[in-house]
Amino acid sequence: WRPSPSSGLLSPCSASSSSTTSTSGPSARTQLSRWTGRSWACSQPTAPPRLGHLRPRRQPAQLPPRRPAALGNAALHHRRSGQRSPRLHLQLPQLPQGPRVRPYHGHFRRWYLQRRRRLLAPSACQGAAAYVRASVPSLRIQLQPPQGRMRPAPAASPHRRLTFDTTTTPVLGVDPGCLAVGFPEVPFVRAIDDAMDFLLVRNLLPLSWWKLVRQLGLGYERKMAVAWRDIDRFIGDTIAKRREAVKATGGIEDSADLLSSYIDDDDGDAGSGTVVDVFLRDTTMNLMIAGRDTTGSALTWFFYLLTRNPGVVSKILAELDTIKTTTTTTLDGMVTFDPDELGRLVYLHAALCESLRLYPPVPFEHKGVVAAEALPSGHEVRPGDKILVSLYAMGRMEAVWGMDCREFRPERWIGEDGKPRYVPSYKFASFNAGPRTCLGKDMAFVQLKAVAAAVVRNFEVEAVPGHVVQPKISIVLHMKNGFTARIKRRQVMN
Ligand code: HEM
Numbered sequence: 001w002r003p004s005p006s007s008g009l010l011s012p013c014s015a016s017s018s019s020t021t022s023t024s025g026p027s028a029r030t031q032l033s034r035w036t037g038r039s040w041a042c043s044q045p046t047a048p049p050r051l052g053h054l055r056p057r058r059q060p061a062q063l064p065p066r067r068p069a070a071l072g073n074a075a076l077h078h079r080r081s082g083q084r085s086p087r088l089h090l091q092l093p094q095l096p097q098g099p100r101v102r103p104y105h106g107h108f109r110r111w112y113l114q115r116r117r118r119l120l121a122p123s124a125c126q127g128a129a130a131y132v133r134a135s136v137p138s139l140r141i142q143l144q145p146p147q148g149r150m151r152p153a154p155a156a157s158p159h160r161r162l163t164f165d166t167t168t169t170p171v172l173g174v175d176p177g178c179l180a181v182g183f184p185e186v187p188f189v190r191a192i193d194d195a196m197d198f199l200l201v202r203n204l205l206p207l208s209w210w211k212l213v214r215q216l217g218l219g220y221e222r223k224m225a226v227a228w229r230d231i232d233r234f235i236g237d238t239i240a241k242r243r244e245a246v247k248a249t250g251g252i253e254d255s256a257d258l259l260s261s262y263i264d265d266d267d268g269d270a271g272s273g274t275v276v277d278v279f280l281r282d283t284t285m286n287l288m289i290a291g292r293d294t295t296g297s298a299l300t301w302f303f304y305l306l307t308r309n310p311g312v313v314s315k316i317l318a319e320l321d322t323i324k325t326t327t328t329t330t331l332d333g334m335v336t337f338d339p340d341e342l343g344r345l346v347y348l349h350a351a352l353c354e355s356l357r358l359y360p361p362v363p364f365e366h367k368g369v370v371a372a373e374a375l376p377s378g379h380e381v382r383p384g385d386k387i388l389v390s391l392y393a394m395g396r397m398e399a400v401w402g403m404d405c406r407e408f409r410p411e412r413w414i415g416e417d418g419k420p421r422y423v424p425s426y427k428f429a430s431f432n433a434g435p436r437t438c439l440g441k442d443m444a445f446v447q448l449k450a451v452a453a454a455v456v457r458n459f460e461v462e463a464v465p466g467h468v469v470q471p472k473i474s475i476v477l478h479m480k481n482g483f484t485a486r487i488k489r490r491q492v493m494n
Pocket residue numbers: 115167286287288290291292294295298360361362365366429430431432435436437438439440441443444
């Protein structure tokens with residue numbers, strides 16, 4: 001399927017008609033209907049899409065795609081009368097709004113503090129960048145084949161492991177060691193993976209059904225309880241250790257992990273009771289879930305796109321060559337870059353944005369309506385309605401991105417003056433827009449650039465012919481069959 005040039009609606013096209021640079025993958029509409037079940041809203045302009053037996057019982061709210069600002073309407077509206085749907089609260093009980101922290105009266109204030117404080121501080125990004133830089137030699141051990149031969153490797157796996165380590169370290173101050181030689185199974189990671197899978201199962205079942213199964217403690221709900229117990233234990237122990245450390249040193253340094261900084265804030269006003277610990281647990285879990293898979297997914301799709309667009313790789317290498325003076329070469333020849341210098345690279349930034357546009361790690365936004373209201377776009381919504389905005393679809397619409405919307409073309413992000421082109425967040429919505437914008441966007445870009453630059457400069461990545469790459473039905477846009485690639489050390493003439 002591809003968006004029709006005249007209407008912006010999706011129409012069928014043969015897979016073989018795609019050009020070498022255009023992207024593959026199912027249509028936005030097909031993917032949306034698979035993901036959303038009965039209740040949905042879409043960003044198509046006129047007639048509701050044909051969803052067959054999944055057709056909703058009543059007309060859903062629709063957002064006209066020709067005006068990306070419509071997303072802004074929904075996002076701002078969300079501040080007044082919408083929120084994450086109650087069902088989503090139950091599915092994602094670790095989020096700060098969830099029932100697990102509801103008894104804590106001050107949590108909204110703390111949520112506000114969380115937004116403003118350390119996550120946005122440059123020290124948080126620097127901590128993440130330093131960790132990524134230090135991890136590059138581990139990537140070599142995992143990716144480099146013996147005797148320089150190319151070997152197939154499930155590229156998504158190193159990305160997810162790397163981003164788990166690079167998220168856990170700045171958030172909890174603990175290196176879980178996922179990238180250690182041999183890719184060991186880490187129980188805490190296993191528990192989070194299980195919990196995320198079970199959350200998706202809940203999403204697919206009727207509300208009453210999974211609540212009953214939870215009450216009876218059967219099947220996956222029993223496993224879910226075990227997963228949460230393991231997660232709680234690990235984070236509880238970490239909180240206790242950090243609390244001791246903060247007490248012993250009488251304060252924290254600028255470069256401290258986020259958990260220590262929250263403890264430092266809390267001890268100043270709220271003490272260290274159980275409720276505060278619950279808040280700390282839920283807040284740090286929120287950050288781990290929000291940061292890990294999104295960045296891992298972004299990297300996997302980015303390298304997949306690079307394998308299909310060698311011209312882009314050459315341009316990234318040429319740009320990396322311009323910062324030779326601040327690069328470091330390790331004893332075994334691995335080149336790493338200064339994160340500050342990487343932050344200045346326009347083409348690398350553009351290539352990452354382009355990849356995030358085509359493959360947004362969070363493929364759809366889900367809002368619940370709590371009060372009847374007319375959206376600024378004229379659409380009336382009622383309590384209980386759900387608004388789903390497909391970010392995946394928005395990134396592939398001619399009406400929004402032009403005729404070449406399915407092409408991977410980083411140049412669209414660069415102005416004629418060679419500087420980054422301004423693109424409003426209501427158009428490029430991969431990090432959401434409005435009051436619930438991603439808090440980790442800067443940190444994500446620092447991590448993405450550090451990994452992308454290190455891998456592109458040190459390795460050649462080639463897709464294994466015949467391996468089918470498809471998005472997987474999930475809360476995060478993973479690859480259904482993973483991404484199997486051949487990897488070898490890059491020989492660069494100096
Ligand atoms: C490429 C990487 C990332 C992408 C595409 C991304 C995308 C998003 C999106 C779409 C949302 C809105 C979710 C919703 O409200 O339904 C969000 C929220 C959030 N993200 Fe990210 N994210 C990324 C990385 C990170 C990282 C590294 C962190 C921090 C470690 C982070 C922290 C958060 C937090 C705390 C929220 C909740 C904000 C709020 O509700 O106030 N994200 N992100």
